[in-house]
Amino acid sequence: MKSAAKKIPAYAGVCSARDAQRTGFGVEEAARRLRRFAYVAQRLAFLATAHLNATPEWEVKQALSLHAWLDAEHATMLRKRVPELRVPEAALNHAPDDFLERALEEAVHSEGTVELLTAIYGVIRPELVSAIDHYLGETNPIADHPSCRALKLIRAEQREMLEWGEAALGAVLAEGVARARSGAWAEHLRAYLGAAGGIGGALLKGGTALPQPRSAQPLQLDFKPRRDQRFHGIFDQSIPADVIYADESRPIEERNLALLFKRLREMDVPEAIAGILAQMPGKPWNFYHDMLRQLWDEARHSLLGEVALEARGIDWTRLPVNVTFSYKLAKFCTPLERHILLFAIEQSLMGAQRGKRWEHSIARDSGDKLSTTFHDFDWADEVLHAAIGKRHLKQLFNGDFNEAFRQADALARRIAERLEHEPMPQDAPLADWWERFAEQALGRKVERAPESDVKQWSPVTQASA
Ligand SMILES: [Fe+2]
Ligand SMILES: [Fe+2]
Secondary structure: OHHHHHHOOOHHHOOOHHHHOOOOOOHHHHHHHHHHHHHHHHHHHHHHHHHOOOOOOHHHHHHHHHHHHHHHHHHHHHHHHHHHHOOOHHHHHOOOOHHHHHHHHHHHOOOHHHHHHHHHHHHHHHHHHHHHHHHHHHOOOOOOHHHHHHHHHHHHHHHHHHHHHHHHHHHHOOOHHHHHHHHHHHHHHHHHHHHOOOOOOOOOOOOOOOOOOHHHOOOOOOOOOOOOOOOOOOOOOOOOHHHHOOOOOOOHHHHHHHHHHHHHHHHHHHHHHHHHHHOOOOOOHHHHHHHHHHHHHHHHHHHHHHHHHHHOOOOHHHOOOOOHHHHHHHHHOOHHHHHHHHHHHHHHOOOOOOOHHHHHHHHHHHOOHHHHHHHHHHHHHHHHHHHHHHHHHOOOOOOOHHHHHHHHHHHHHHHHHHHHHOOOOOOOOOOOHHHHHHHHHHOOOOOOOOOOOHHHOOOOOOOOO
């Protein structure tokens, strides 16, 4: 019996005897490093949201949305661990080191996709992974097990993000000019990170003079949503999909197709949320964490539309994937007003008659199995978003959500009025795009699509969330 017991792996399988006897470092050092990692993960999430709208490349927007949420998840895991290490929770609301803060402040001043990808995937994220490697290689794996567990989970996802980032950076660095720009920006940021002693702060702080800081100038972020050169009609306001999916006189297959286009177009929602987050500093961390989950969900809903259209052989980049929702909100509303409007939209999707349950039934009744699966999960996500909205606006409205709806209606009216005097930019109209698109997707001719009346803009009818 004794010999059988000896064959069972020791230490609950955590590590080898050699690693178990490693002296490692103490609680204070563990907390010091983890606090820095949490801070960097938070700043990476904010770096992505600050630049999401102005970044034109569709695939970069998708990855920024996912990575912002993953970084927020990682920051949350670390923020949970740090107070277990005799550090007051309030310490997490401040930068752990002025030098580290300066380095990340420089990174937010990245200009254009090449610099942004260089900052995130060429400098900061690789340094974060390397600092985590050092931590795991040095700490005692049993004494500091909760930290090690969190860091191993975090490292796995950080590496996945890095893999995407290195491939994306390789794609945008095809030209010599871009390579030179990327190299110069990486050198600039590494100088600042070096002055902070690296992300772990374990290296000797650099004593050399730093290059001129960009952050000496006020940050000028652009929240106007952009699309890359494949897209046309980004201010197209005909948006017949909103009318078609709700038109019960139309064939169910056409209505399902309209739903898929609505999903694709949802990239506009992460763009609205990114602006809200970037322009509402100083909120409790759980607000940003929740909203970043919603941001990624909405980008994912757009991705579901993309996948479903690709499954039908459609070149979805030729459709008018417009930015009018986030454009109007950013132009005419404060960040809080935008949040209230988003809240009202999410709540409106919960109704049994015309909400997400109904959308799911349209997908199911059309016989499109992929769309049915997608709208089943889309519905579940939206229930979460409705709860997130209530959680974060409850205090503002003293629990009276009818007041929130009244304010949202007033905001929708105000936007419509302002648009009378300050109309949106006009694109060359994509004439008859719905008929051509539907014919290709369904393999048969459809009726001419009705045009929605843009003057009757309401957050409910002209937005998907
Ligand atoms: Fe949503
Ligand atoms: Fe959505």
